[in-house]
Amino acid sequence: xxxxxxxxxxxxxxxxxxxxxxxxxxxGVDPKEEVTLQYPEERWEIPDRYRGxxxxxxxxxxxxxxxxxxxxxxxxxxxxVRGADKKMVLAFYDINIGRCxxxxxxxxxxxxxxxxxxxxxxxxxxxxxxxxxxxxxxxAAEVKARVARQVAEAAAKAAEAAKAAEGTKAAEPPGPxxxxxxxxxxxxxxxxxxxxxxxxxxxxxxxx
Amino acid sequence: MTIRTDALPTQEMTINMxxxxxxxxxxxxxxxxxxxxxxxxxxxxxxxxxxxxEKIGERVTxxxxxxxxxxxxxxxxxxxxxxxxxxxxxxxxIEVPERAEYLRVIVCELNRISSHLIAFGSYTADMGAFTPFxxxxxxxxxxxxxxxxxxxxxxxxxxxxxxxxxGDAPPGFLEKTKEFLDYFEPKLDEYNNLISYNKIFVxxxxxxxxxxxxxxxxxxxxxxxxxxxxVPFDLxxxxxxxxxxxxxxxxxxxxxxxxxxxxCFDRYMVRINEMRExxxxxxxxxxxxxxxPVLAKVPRVFKPPVGEVYFRSECPRGETGIYLVSDGxxxxxxxxxxxxxxxxxxxxEKVTRGLMIADIVAVIGSFDIILxxxxx
Amino acid sequence: MEALAKSxxxxxxxxxxxxxxxxxxxxxxxxxxxxxxxxxTFEGVGSLVLRKVAGDIQARIGPNRVGPNGILQFLADxxxxxxxxxxxxxxxxxxxxxLAPYFVFVGSFAAFVVVPFGVGLIAADLNIGIYYVxxxxxxxxxxxxxxxxSSNNKWALLGGMRAAAQIVSYEIPVGMALIPxxxxxxxxxxxxxxxxxxxxxxxFGWNLFHNPFTFFSFFLYFxxxxxxxxxxxxxxxxxxxELVSGYNVEYSGIRFGFFFLAEFGDMFxxxxxxxxxxxxxxxxxxFNADTLPWIWxxxxxxxxxxxxxxxxxxxxxWVRWTLxxxxxDQLMRMSWKxxxxxxxxxxxxxxxxxxxxxxxxxxxxxASLFG
Numbered sequence: 012x013x014x015x016x017x018x019x020x021x022x023x024x025x026x027x028x029x030x031x032x033x034x035x036x037x038x039g040v041d042p043k044e045e046v047t048l049q050y051p052e053e054r055w056e057i058p059d060r061y062r063g064x065x066x067x068x069x070x071x072x073x074x075x076x077x078x079x080x081x082x083x084x085x086x087x088x089x090x091x092v093r094g095a096d097k098k099m100v101l102a103f104y105d106i107n108i109g110r111c112x113x114x115x116x117x118x119x120x121x122x123x124x125x126x127x128x129x130x131x132x133x134x135x136x137x138x139x140x141x142x143x144x145x146x147x148x149x150x151a152a153e154v155k156a157r158v159a160r161q162v163a164e165a166a167a168k169a170a171e172a173a174k175a176a177e178g179t180k181a182a183e184p185p186g187p188x189x190x191x192x193x194x195x196x197x198x199x200x201x202x203x204x205x206x207x208x209x210x211x212x213x214x215x216x217x218x219x
Numbered sequence: 220m221t222i223r224t225d226a227l228p229t230q231e232m233t234i235n236m237x238x239x240x241x242x243x244x245x246x247x248x249x250x251x252x253x254x255x256x257x258x259x260x261x262x263x264x265x266x267x268x269x270x271x272x273e274k275i276g277e278r279v280t281x282x283x284x285x286x287x288x289x290x291x292x293x294x295x296x297x298x299x300x301x302x303x304x305x306x307x308x309x310x311x312x313i314e315v316p317e318r319a320e321y322l323r324v325i326v327c328e329l330n331r332i333s334s335h336l337i338a339f340g341s342y343t344a345d346m347g348a349f350t351p352f353x354x355x356x357x358x359x360x361x362x363x364x365x366x367x368x369x370x371x372x373x374x375x376x377x378x379x380x381x382x383x384x385x386g387d388a389p390p391g392f393l394e395k396t397k398e399f400l401d402y403f404e405p406k407l408d409e410y411n412n413l414i415s416y417n418k419i420f421v422x423x424x425x426x427x428x429x430x431x432x433x434x435x436x437x438x439x440x441x442x443x444x445x446x447x448x449x450v451p452f453d454l455x456x457x458x459x460x461x462x463x464x465x466x467x468x469x470x471x472x473x474x475x476x477x478x479x480x481x482x483c484f485d486r487y488m489v490r491i492n493e494m495r496e497x498x499x500x501x502x503x504x505x506x507x508x509x510x511x512p513v514l515a516k517v518p519r520v521f522k523p524p525v526g527e528v529y530f531r532s533e534c535p536r537g538e539t540g541i542y543l544v545s546d547g548x549x550x551x552x553x554x555x556x557x558x559x560x561x562x563x564x565x566x567x568e569k570v571t572r573g574l575m576i577a578d579i580v581a582v583i584g585s586f587d588i589i590l591x592x593x594x595x
Numbered sequence: 596m597e598a599l600a601k602s603x604x605x606x607x608x609x610x611x612x613x614x615x616x617x618x619x620x621x622x623x624x625x626x627x628x629x630x631x632x633x634x635x636t637f638e639g640v641g642s643l644v645l646r647k648v649a650g651d652i653q654a655r656i657g658p659n660r661v662g663p664n665g666i667l668q669f670l671a672d673x674x675x676x677x678x679x680x681x682x683x684x685x686x687x688x689x690x691x692x693x694l695a696p697y698f699v700f701v702g703s704f705a706a707f708v709v710v711p712f713g714v715g716l717i718a719a720d721l722n723i724g725i726y727y728v729x730x731x732x733x734x735x736x737x738x739x740x741x742x743x744x745s746s747n748n749k750w751a752l753l754g755g756m757r758a759a760a761q762i763v764s765y766e767i768p769v770g771m772a773l774i775p776x777x778x779x780x781x782x783x784x785x786x787x788x789x790x791x792x793x794x795x796x797x798x799f800g801w802n803l804f805h806n807p808f809t810f811f812s813f814f815l816y817f818x819x820x821x822x823x824x825x826x827x828x829x830x831x832x833x834x835x836x837e838l839v840s841g842y843n844v845e846y847s848g849i850r851f852g853f854f855f856l857a858e859f860g861d862m863f864x865x866x867x868x869x870x871x872x873x874x875x876x877x878x879x880x881x882f883n884a885d886t887l888p889w890i891w892x893x894x895x896x897x898x899x900x901x902x903x904x905x906x907x908x909x910x911x912x913w914v915r916w917t918l919x920x921x922x923x924d925q926l927m928r929m930s931w932k933x934x935x936x937x938x939x940x941x942x943x944x945x946x947x948x949x950x951x952x953x954x955x956x957x958x959x960x961x962a963s964l965f966g
Binding site for chain 1: 285287289350357368389409412417419519
Binding site: 232234256343346347348349350353354357413414417419420422423575576577578 | 649652653654655749750753757827828830831916917918919920921922923924925
């Protein structure tokens, strides 16, 4: 290459380097140019729509199972039994937030808005079992037994009342007063969650 | 195998630029056969991140697949979300409200900016200049803040829905977007002064891995890789979809300003210039956005008609094409995703012959690949 | 050292019975320990300053958790490195693998002997000062090559080869860029070079302002020396993003610590040589340090020297965080086609100047105009 191109190379190298160094120097000395947020002392202000951990307000939940059906990774599982007053009673409602992908589809489809996102994002744990959130704090078998009892009692009461009514109207033909079988179990679609999802408190056999 | 027959026989080395490597932009394995520093053959070995997304698509419903498209190209998740939504809407002929289309374009272009920022930052970091990466991340955090405001998440947005978007812009979103654009536009000049035209950087990139225009088209390259070779093909202009026809923007092509047309520097500059054009588009969208609903009425149990559709959209890394076959049930029958990064792997072997090992890194960075897109 | 030993024996009656060679040896050990402590402290603090400067330039805070403002970070790093498992790869050449870090560290540390810290603060004022430094820092090449070869790793081998080529090629511009300072002083001894820049001219007595050729010499030296110390833009041997740490990829624990420390030690040597040869060394401006009382003279000159040397180190860090990395063939091209011819021309220029103007520099000529 000619002498002119050679010298041009050198000059261009020096000039572009100097331009770059001026920019980095400005950042180096300007104390305002520091964008670090020193977690955990300083925290980011969470916006309203943030999709953090899920929370289900059990009092409002009607166990319609929409959330279970729409979850792409099958992290919600629930079982409900029909109670004495014909309303569904939840035996267990578990969300495996270790599996959850925080997509928000379950929150969108919840018809009564009991399932919501919180702004929580800090739940690191050393045990995968801890990542399953249980929203019914009783044992599922106990709940089901209790509901079965209540339904049986209600059925017995209804049978007595029907007998009493029958006794007063002896001439009437017997109506279809066959009491319903105890406890129409309306179990939700139990999704294919591995051993961690279906038991309320699984014993961690393997240390993950 | 000896390759020279004079007094000092030498041997080629087979080096594994393994899945774990700082510069392969993911778990890409490149098997290099080199003669000293000069590469004689570089074969990419993909598949380390294959998760069976297309198979998953066959067992979930159309709405349930949306979060999975986030993970297809996580740096441009909005673009992938919207591509899926547009594909399904094309199949089922759903009319999307205009405000939703405008919001989709705004977030898609913002995501293009943040994706190109990562491309720029990681490319310069691979070249040894570590500071522009931090600047790019700082800008990207601001875009993430905007996205967090509108959809609730900073990386896997799940924002688009079949028929619209999941939520309208919250109060303050459009103003904050404008603030961001005003803040960001001068930064591009700063980056150019700092690193783009730096003599060393130009020397590293110019005349490396030149891809002539015909070859780029023949190998099926798309996006900035194609435009870097001088082919002015941009799906937003040539096969417009959504509300893109309403915007006025330039298609950036590589001109060989510091070397040969189609070299790494051209592909890099196309991305820098595209960021500028995206700013223009977002500004126009903010000015034109109408009021209205943001989600069309789509039945809860959504069964599109039997048929097949191929929809392609311009994602930051190229063309993301979704080929969708429906058999009338709630789950897709088959879906195939064609991504720009996967096709760029096609030309990798040809273009890296005779380069040095340091140039392999430059080539990988200039293609701006991302492994989840390659492996799906 | 002998003279000091003699004066010590005379001053302290307790040592009267001890033979002179023993006192000399003891003194040498003490001085070596002092310099070792200084070198290690500098290398530790230097690594912290590097990270803090990087943080400042990159719009973030550097380490700030260990100790107030992070100043104990290097101790934490040191402890971590010492506690790490010492891994030697299965098929590595054990002896060479274990030997390599020592070569590199010794190559860097041995050059501290001739660094002129102050008026009387120099471990050994060898009359071949600069020649000695050039020779001893070449040991680093041996160490790097050993590390690259013995690691039984192709990436390490590539890094070692590149490093060897780079360091050897840049020795020439470094040496030739230092020769103008030698010519002006008329001696290879560093103390003489520093003294030749002293006098009443103050700042303008520096070799930097002596004549335009030495001005360019300084920048050429700085650029070539940046390559000698494997700093970006010449950090190919340890290119993090290509070779995944190059020649020291298989090293863990304190063996890696040696490489790491030697890099900062080299940076200090380069800065010290630049200060001594071009920036006036320990000369306190407008003072004659020899005339001050012993303690003040030494303290002041030490302070001046360290300030200048640390400023040079900071500039090296600033350049490091701004520029990208050169490819190996571009590196070689820069050395052989740009730096070597330029330093040749420089040397010729300085020689002609000294011949024509009888050794006087521009500030000297201006001063003599005013009497």
